[in-house]
Amino acid sequence: MTTLYSKVLTNVAQGEMLRALSRIDTFILETEGVIYGGNKLFPLSKQTVSALEQLGKNIIYYPSYTRRSRLSYQKKLHDFGITTSVNQIYTPSSMTAEYMRRFHPEIKKVYLVGGVWAAEELKQAGIKVLEVGDFKEHSNESSKLLEKINSDKDVGAVVVSFDEAFTFQKLTLSALLLERPDIMFIVTSLEPYSIVDGKKYPGVSPLIASISKVSGRKPDLVTCRPNPIMFHMLKENYPEIDPHRTCMVGDSITKDLKFANNSGILSMLTLSGITMPQQLEHVLSQNVDFVIHDFSRIYQILN
Template sequence: MAGAFAFKGCQKIRGAQIRILLEAKDFFLFDCDGVIWHGENAITGAAKVVNALIRRGKNVVFVTNNSTRPRENYVNKFTRLGFTDVMLDQIFSSSYCSALYLRDVVKVRGQVFVIGCEGLRVELLEAGIPCVEEADDPDATIYNCALAPDVKAVLVGHDDKLTFLKLAKASCYLRDPECLFLATDNDPWHPLSGGRILPGSGSLTAALEVASGRKATVIGKPSRFMFECISSQFSGVDPAQCLMVGDRLETDMLFGSNCGLDTMLTLTGVSQIEEAQEYRSSDLTTNHSYVPDYVVDTIADFLPAFEEIEEQNDD
């Protein structure tokens, strides 16, 4: 394949270039929001692309920083949106990887205080990790509420029911230097329809970092740990044979760069090619890690490449 990738470097590719890439790579990592779907609507052609990759024997996994739902819910959503071949073991969410980190890496011995949605707690409990039960009186304050004993970790994820009391409790637990401080991800915000945004886990983590004077260990993208989870569950994963496809430069492209993967930006989500070009032109070499190797308008651009491969095989 020498010279096959002369078109790398924030280049928009199509047709034969995509076909060469599809034939060369064995492992495809996809972000979900903005790449595979928008809310409850699949990106046009995404299901055909994913199903075709799987049926051609490619390894396909999904790496998402969304910690709000357990993996079983993702399987149901994939099926509902027409992704008929996606299985549970292909899904690596920041909530699932956080549970693996607590269980297998740090081997936490005690309770975990969770700032996050129910899906995050479900993943922890399925991994056998006890979570602090929230049972405060509605009028409770940090002055008179109970603090749980034996809290060995604080884990912050997306929490649409965040309260000042939760933040205050977490700050108290983190005064113990032996208490771990973890974040599912550091996404700052998420786009909503009508130009509105939703604060992400990163904004909640930042508040707690200021309150505690500590820095959280981030589990999700762009941390390498999610790739280590994949490598531990799929034998023979070679970074050189992987392609990371995402929509966010500061998360997905940096994740790929950190893990030694080729990266592809799809323009159906947060980041646009002009931002990538600005990073490429930056005098700061650290900004170059945000630059994708390849750019496509949408992953549906893979479909003509599949047709070319089929025509070649027919010949």
């Protein structure tokens, strides 16, 4: 058990924390559950980011939620007093758009279940986005609707992101489109829920489940964690990054730890989000390099 508990950085001496930090040049940070919860900045998060930057560490932001575009996340961080460039932010929607641009350039049009932020990222990649309003005139006539869907051969994918306005009509359109085997089923996340102020807030997974149930299809691709697509893109943009000296800091065992393992990088799990402190025994049995109560512990020990 001593070996297991050597992973825990919650109550450590300064020297131990410095030894851990000396192994890391690049930090990939989840935002929700690590830096903030909902619209509330966690104590000392801003100071922790600043302290790491002063140590010469590279900071990359990798939010798992699809409610915002990179520009919107940049503004939110800025409002919290954390300055960063758009190039340091990777979102599920931006990765979905980039993946399609690189690997499926033949797809020029998609049907999107998602908010304006997801649509913004796809459009910036040159992809035409169809939404429920494009089929509105056929919404009450299923035969005409099906004819309209089958006649539009340019639609190459159904993309499912977070959508607070998910409706029966959107479910119907998605399922009808996915009856066509030539259309891909792409989802940005498998997140069942997020924790905001201690409460569960539904994620993308419930939407995917309903579409899969009706269409009889499972997603062809999940672009967010634990898929390592993001790290491959990061390496292309910053070839100098060393995987052995890169660490994913997140609050989820199933997302963040698996992403780190799949990417061949270090992992640091915080107990300030989805994973609770009372789960520590279970956490320590996972393939995790470091465990910390919350992100601010780094700043507290350095100071």
